[in-house]
Amino acid sequence: MIARLRQAALASLVLLGLLLTPAVSGAREYLQLFVAQPYLELHTGPGRGYPVFNVVPRDGSVDVLFQRTDWFKVRTEHGVEGWASQQDMLGMVLADGSPFRFSVGDRAGFGAHRYEAGLFAGAYGGANYVSGYASLSFNSQLALEAALGQFLGKFSNGVTADVGLTHVIAPEARWSPFLTLGVGEVHVEPKATLVQAANRTEQTAYVGGGVRYYLTRRFFVRGEYKAHYVFTKRNQNQEADEWKLGFAFFY
Amino acid sequence: METGIRILLLTALLAALPGCASVREWYQQRAERRAAARAQSAPPPVSESSQDESAPPRVIEPEVARRKVKVPRISSSNVEMGLDYGALSIEDFGTHPVYGITTAYHITEDFFFQAEVGRSRGGRTSFETLSGNIQLLTESERRFTYYDLSLGYNFLPGEAFLGRGIAMTNAFYLIGGIGGTDFAGDTKFTVNFGAGYRVVPADWLALHVTVQDRVFQSSLLGATKLTNNLEARIGTTVFF
Numbered sequence: 001m002i003a004r005l006r007q008a009a010l011a012s013l014v015l016l017g018l019l020l021t022p023a024v025s026g027a028r029e030y031l032q033l034f035v036a037q038p039y040l041e042l043h044t045g046p047g048r049g050y051p052v053f054n055v056v057p058r059d060g061s062v063d064v065l066f067q068r069t070d071w072f073k074v075r076t077e078h079g080v081e082g083w084a085s086q087q088d089m090l091g092m093v094l095a096d097g098s099p100f101r102f103s104v105g106d107r108a109g110f111g112a113h114r115y116e117a118g119l120f121a122g123a124y125g126g127a128n129y130v131s132g133y134a135s136l137s138f139n140s141q142l143a144l145e146a147a148l149g150q151f152l153g154k155f156s157n158g159v160t161a162d163v164g165l166t167h168v169i170a171p172e173a174r175w176s177p178f179l180t181l182g183v184g185e186v187h188v189e190p191k192a193t194l195v196q197a198a199n200r201t202e203q204t205a206y207v208g209g210g211v212r213y214y215l216t217r218r219f220f221v222r223g224e225y226k227a228h229y230v231f232t233k234r235n236q237n238q239e240a241d242e243w244k245l246g247f248a249f250f251y
Numbered sequence: 252m253e254t255g256i257r258i259l260l261l262t263a264l265l266a267a268l269p270g271c272a273s274v275r276e277w278y279q280q281r282a283e284r285r286a287a288a289r290a291q292s293a294p295p296p297v298s299e300s301s302q303d304e305s306a307p308p309r310v311i312e313p314e315v316a317r318r319k320v321k322v323p324r325i326s327s328s329n330v331e332m333g334l335d336y337g338a339l340s341i342e343d344f345g346t347h348p349v350y351g352i353t354t355a356y357h358i359t360e361d362f363f364f365q366a367e368v369g370r371s372r373g374g375r376t377s378f379e380t381l382s383g384n385i386q387l388l389t390e391s392e393r394r395f396t397y398y399d400l401s402l403g404y405n406f407l408p409g410e411a412f413l414g415r416g417i418a419m420t421n422a423f424y425l426i427g428g429i430g431g432t433d434f435a436g437d438t439k440f441t442v443n444f445g446a447g448y449r450v451v452p453a454d455w456l457a458l459h460v461t462v463q464d465r466v467f468q469s470s471l472l473g474a475t476k477l478t479n480n481l482e483a484r485i486g487t488t489v490f491f
Binding site: 028029030032044045047050064065066067068069070071072073094095096098102105110119121128130132139150152157181189217218219228247249 | 319323326357359400437454481486
C-alpha cells in the first residue's frame, strides 16, 4: 500500500513538473498592436463584468501576451497588464496600418471553420451511449471526422471508434443538415451472465445523417443518427443503430 | 442482409456525389488563388509616357517597399489540466480518499468542457461487517474508477482580494455530465452534477474546490436502486 502511494506521489510530481514547464519557460516575441479607435479599455479580468481600470489612448501600443476564450491579455507601453475584449481588439491595427484580423466565433464562423469538437449522450443498439468527436474541415462542406464512444447496457458494455467523412449540405443555414459515411471498430464485452460471453472486436461500416443548429458564439447543438453494419466472424452480420444528441463547438 | 448492404452502398454513392462537388469547388478555389498569386508576382507594365522623350519629365516615383509586418502567433491559453484529491462517499461502501486528473477546455468566458478520471476504493458494507466472514466483493472489485465528460458554466465570476495588493479572478461554476463508473466488476452508466469554486492566483495557475454527485444504478445489495456517490475534492490546475 505504501509502495503504491509512493508510486502515485512520484507520478503526480512528474506530471506536475511537465505541467509547469510551459508556464515557466522563457521569453517570447509578442504581437504589437496600435489603438485606432479613440481608446482601448483594459479590464481586470477575462469577462464582461470585470471593471475597466485603465485605458490606452489612440495611437498607443500594446503587446498581446495571450488569448483566453474571447479575451486578450495585453501589456501597455507603461507595463500595465489587463484584459481587452475581442470586440475592442477588432479596432486595433498592425504596425503597417493594416487592420488586425483573427478568427471570431460567430455565425459566419459556424459556416466556415477549420476544427470542431463535441460531446454526445445517446443510445447505441439500445444501450446508454457516451461519445465525443473531433473533426477537421477541408472546406465549408467536407470534413474528416473521428469519434470515440462507450456504450453501457444491460447485456453488454463496449467501446466504439469511427473515422469517416461528413458532408454538410447547407453550411450557412442555422439548421444545417449533414450526411456522414465511414468505417470503424467496435469492442464488445458481454456481461458474464450470458452464454457466449467472450469479448470480441469487430469491423464496422456506417452511414448516417443529422442536423446541426447554431446556438451562439462558438456553440452549436448536433443531433445524429448512424446505421452501423457490424461485420462479425459468425454467419450473420449485425446491425446497430446509434442515436445521439450533444453540444459541440468550432474553432 | 443483402438488402442492407445494397442500401449501404447506394447511400455511400449518394453521400459521395455532393462530396465530389465540394472537392471540385475546393480545387477551383485553389486554382483561383494560384492565378491571383501569379498576377501579383508579374512585373508591372512599363508605361508608354516614360518612353516618350517629348513629354515633360515626370516626378520620380519613390520606390519604397512597403514594410512587411511579421505577425507572431498569439498563443491561446484555453486548456486547463491538473490533479485533484479528496473524499468520495460510495453508497453502502463508506467514504474513502479519491484522487484524479482533470482536463478542461474553456470555450467562452461562460462555458467549458471538462473530462475527469478518478480513482478510489470501496470499503466494507455494514452487512459484511455484521455478518462476519462474508465478502461481497473481491479486493480488485472494490476499486472504484470513474471517468466522465461534462459541461460547466461559470455562473458567478468575480474577484477575490488578499489584503490590499493582490486581486485574483475567481468563479463559482455548475457542472454536469455523463460517463462511466468501474466498480464491483461492472461498468455503469453514470450521470454527474455538482458545483465548484475556482480561483486564479496567476494567469497559468488555478485552484479548485469541487463537490459532485455521481449517480448510477446498482443492484449489488439485492434490489436495483439509484446510488448517489458524493465527492468533495480540492485540486490544482495549470492553464496551457
